[in-house]
Amino acid sequence: MAKNAAARGPTIRDVAALAGVHPSTASRALDASLPGRVAEPTASRVRAAAHALGYVPDPAARSLRTRRSGLVGVVIPDLTNPVLAPIVQGVEETLRAAGFGCLLADTDNDPAREASAIDELEARRCEGLVIATARRRSAAVERLAKRGPAAVLVTRGLDTGALPLVAADDAQGVAAAVRHLAALGHRHLAHLTGPRDLSTTVRRARAVRESAKALEPPDVDVVVHHGSGFTIADGRRLARALLSAHPEVTAIVAGNDMIALGCLDAMAGAGLRCPEDVSLVGHNDMPFVDRLEPALTTVAIPQRALGVRAAEVLLGRLAGEAVATEQLVLPTQLVVRGSTAPPPPAARRS
Amino acid sequence: MAKNAAARGPTIRDVAALAGVHPSTASRALDASLPGRVAEPTASRVRAAAHALGYVPDPAARSLRTRRSGLVGVVIPDLTNPVLAPIVQGVEETLRAAGFGCLLADTDNDPAREASAIDELEARRCEGLVIATARRRSAAVERLAKRGPAAVLVTRGLDTGALPLVAADDAQGVAAAVRHLAALGHRHLAHLTGPRDLSTTVRRARAVRESAKALEPPDVDVVVHHGSGFTIADGRRLARALLSAHPEVTAIVAGNDMIALGCLDAMAGAGLRCPEDVSLVGHNDMPFVDRLEPALTTVAIPQRALGVRAAEVLLGRLAGEAVATEQLVLPTQLVVRGSTAPPPPAARRS
DNA sequence: CTGAAAGCGCTAACAA
DNA sequence: TTGTTAGCGCTTTCAG
Numbered sequence: 001m002a003k004n005a006a007a008r009g010p011t012i013r014d015v016a017a018l019a020g021v022h023p024s025t026a027s028r029a030l031d032a033s034l035p036g037r038v039a040e041p042t043a044s045r046v047r048a049a050a051h052a053l054g055y056v057p058d059p060a061a062r063s064l065r066t067r068r069s070g071l072v073g074v075v076i077p078d079l080t081n082p083v084l085a086p087i088v089q090g091v092e093e094t095l096r097a098a099g100f101g102c103l104l105a106d107t108d109n110d111p112a113r114e115a116s117a118i119d120e121l122e123a124r125r126c127e128g129l130v131i132a133t134a135r136r137r138s139a140a141v142e143r144l145a146k147r148g149p150a151a152v153l154v155t156r157g158l159d160t161g162a163l164p165l166v167a168a169d170d171a172q173g174v175a176a177a178v179r180h181l182a183a184l185g186h187r188h189l190a191h192l193t194g195p196r197d198l199s200t201t202v203r204r205a206r207a208v209r210e211s212a213k214a215l216e217p218p219d220v221d222v223v224v225h226h227g228s229g230f231t232i233a234d235g236r237r238l239a240r241a242l243l244s245a246h247p248e249v250t251a252i253v254a255g256n257d258m259i260a261l262g263c264l265d266a267m268a269g270a271g272l273r274c275p276e277d278v279s280l281v282g283h284n285d286m287p288f289v290d291r292l293e294p295a296l297t298t299v300a301i302p303q304r305a306l307g308v309r310a311a312e313v314l315l316g317r318l319a320g321e322a323v324a325t326e327q328l329v330l331p332t333q334l335v336v337r338g339s340t341a342p343p344p345p346a347a348r349r350s
Numbered sequence: 351m352a353k354n355a356a357a358r359g360p361t362i363r364d365v366a367a368l369a370g371v372h373p374s375t376a377s378r379a380l381d382a383s384l385p386g387r388v389a390e391p392t393a394s395r396v397r398a399a400a401h402a403l404g405y406v407p408d409p410a411a412r413s414l415r416t417r418r419s420g421l422v423g424v425v426i427p428d429l430t431n432p433v434l435a436p437i438v439q440g441v442e443e444t445l446r447a448a449g450f451g452c453l454l455a456d457t458d459n460d461p462a463r464e465a466s467a468i469d470e471l472e473a474r475r476c477e478g479l480v481i482a483t484a485r486r487r488s489a490a491v492e493r494l495a496k497r498g499p500a501a502v503l504v505t506r507g508l509d510t511g512a513l514p515l516v517a518a519d520d521a522q523g524v525a526a527a528v529r530h531l532a533a534l535g536h537r538h539l540a541h542l543t544g545p546r547d548l549s550t551t552v553r554r555a556r557a558v559r560e561s562a563k564a565l566e567p568p569d570v571d572v573v574v575h576h577g578s579g580f581t582i583a584d585g586r587r588l589a590r591a592l593l594s595a596h597p598e599v600t601a602i603v604a605g606n607d608m609i610a611l612g613c614l615d616a617m618a619g620a621g622l623r624c625p626e627d628v629s630l631v632g633h634n635d636m637p638f639v640d641r642l643e644p645a646l647t648t649v650a651i652p653q654r655a656l657g658v659r660a661a662e663v664l665l666g667r668l669a670g671e672a673v674a675t676e677q678l679v680l681p682t683q684l685v686v687r688g689s690t691a692p693p694p695p696a697a698r699r700s
Numbered sequence: 701c702t703g704a705a706a707g708c709g710c711t712a713a714c715a716a
Numbered sequence: 717t718t719g720t721t722a723g724c725g726c727t728t729t730c731a732g
Contacts, residue, residue, distance in 0.1 A: 011724095011725055011726085012725070012726065012727090013725080013726095021702075021703090022702065022703045022704075023703095023725090023726080023727090024702080024703070024704080024705095024726095024727070024728075025701085025702055025703075027726070027727055027728090028701095028702085028727085028728095031727085037701080038701070038702080039701060039702085042701080042702080056472075056473045057473075057725080057726075058414070058475070058724085058725050058726070059410075059419075059473070059474055059475055060409075060410050060411075060413035060414040060419065060475065060724085060725080060726090061410075061414050061708090061724070061725030061726040061727090062725080062726055062727075063410035063708095063726090064408070064410040064411050064414050064707095064708045064709065064710090064724090064725080064726075064727095065707085065708055065725080065726045065727045065728080066708090066726085066727070066728095067708080069409075069410065070474070074454075079435040079436075079438055079439050079442075080432075080435040080436055080439065080637060082430075082432055082435075082637070082638070085429040085430040085432075085435065086429075086430055088429055088454075089429050089430065089456055092429075092454060092455070092456055093456070096455070096470075101453045101470070101474055102453060102454050102455075103421075103451045103452060103453060103454075104424075104438075104442060104452050104453075104454045105442070105446070105452075106439055106442055106443070120446075120451070122406075123406045123407075123409070124409050124420070124451055125408070125409055125410065261641065264641075287430060287432070288432070288638050291611065291614075291642055292641055292642070292643070293642070293643030361708095361709060361710085362709070362710065362711090363709080363710095371718075371719090372718065372719050372720080373709090373710080373711090373719095374710090374711065374712085374718080374719070374720080374721095375717085375718055375719070377710065377711055377712095378711085378717095378718090381711085387717080388717070388718080389717060389718085392717080392718080407709085407710075408708085408709050408710070410708080410709080410710090411708070411709030411710040411711090411724090412709080412710055412711075413710090413724095414708090414709080414710075414723095414724045414725065414726090415709080415710045415711050415712080415723085415724055416710085416711070416712090416724090417724080
């Protein structure tokens, strides 16, 4: 016979009784944020009683009274993308240190699931939301600017800029990548992007184009192909089409590392070597891309710091800080490894 | 002036008023698990009212009354180990489908943080816990067998077997690896393990030894070195020491894929090629090890399924199913890739 | 500085 | 079938 109901723990009344005070006094004594509201001898008696009984306040009762749940929702597109792990770690660690619990929701890159995840998290009365899934326009996310729990976006922002965003300086990183390739002698670049409805895609695509134009002399051309996802399969598809349509291209700037992995597949499938025939640059420097063959040259983003800062911005809002919609930009860095090299002496076209 | 308090949503009283019934009737009407407790016309009026107002029940109030939080805690050792991502996904997806929220806690492989994470999760009144961090003996985890929320372990079990465990059939997978290496002609194997206080370590180590002994003829010897963690750095250290102390070894069975990655580093550092000089087998088949150079031969575990089954076992317990302490074992499979080959013709000893 | 009283929003017993 | 009542455990006025 399973005793299903959890054994009830001691309540504040038990603590108060043991300390010989009124429950409300016990409550005050245990509230660290109100020092001096209770005489010290009394307070320490209460603390001793609480400790002796192993008292743990009931969050439901407290939450019902205070209207605060101590919960934050974290909405992510796909946990198996390794770049997310350090970000989530940073978020979780920072939030936990501040006394918040992290409710995780993986949307599997599905906008419908994003919307329902946000609804659910809101139904659970999360005080705040960290959202890593935002598309440039998304009713579900945009609504949070007007109504609902405080929200902070990571990496992916809204076109309206209506919500605070903590993102990496992709433009700078991508520009460095373009200059790196141009310096190696590449004159025909391609940029294979993720979905156009993500801010990261447009930021990076614009940076590729503009940094190519800004070269001295401006003799590097760029072909941009847009993909429909940030997956290896998307990268494979894109690269396959690109390589056959544009044999003049000798270097690819991938929208992220997953797409870059797909590019490697497509190159191998087309009998092209990386970097001898085609150079490749990724984006994110996600774990393990330094161990590929060839080791991937990529734009490193401060993964953990993104998570930490996003959590901090959220905590600031929850603490009632000024409601300025911040757009925080963290530095990136081009990490040159083995996947970039000078172009082959002759054009690839056979 | 920030309006900090969340705008109060409609309550069940609002719904009841709009539907012209008593709050308790409205509550019953909205409780799907009690069909027929309310006349259909009344019930549909209540539902309409709830819908019209956008009523969402307050989980704190409900939880206070029902003693159920709808929360499950998920305790993991290190999110950046890619093998955990699919497991957590499986857990989260299954739990969410059953209406539970997932509170994530990353312990960073620290037993003290495991203990405090469990305490915190319990303080938040989680109804259940999925624990992927258990060591063979751990007061914090063992206590859950007696007192506290229902708990299910994944991958790592307790020596006492006091809690249900969902794990992969490591023994079978490792035995297949040993037979594979023996068939290739290896006679001197090494096994580099994770920490000895993890059940996975002892399971795999025993399997390596026993399957070597069981070979016909039993002419393969095994040297086992124990490490202190499941990280790349641990693998590097272990392999470095092994390779210099045991030049006769031509094949390594790594405790997991992270250790295997460290082995690759150490081999490269020692001027040994994989697989020409030393063969290598990993464990877990975590994402991306198929893309290394060489592609890693490894024991694949059903990652996502482990998470799904663990969640299902937990849900079963929460539903009051028989309290049998189940030890669920899911099949593994040796995936042969490029890191294993016949040993070099002459012994490595120079 | 401490006690009394009330009530957060919900649902489970009980009554009608 | 529906309404009445009560109370989950906590904190927060308001009195004293």
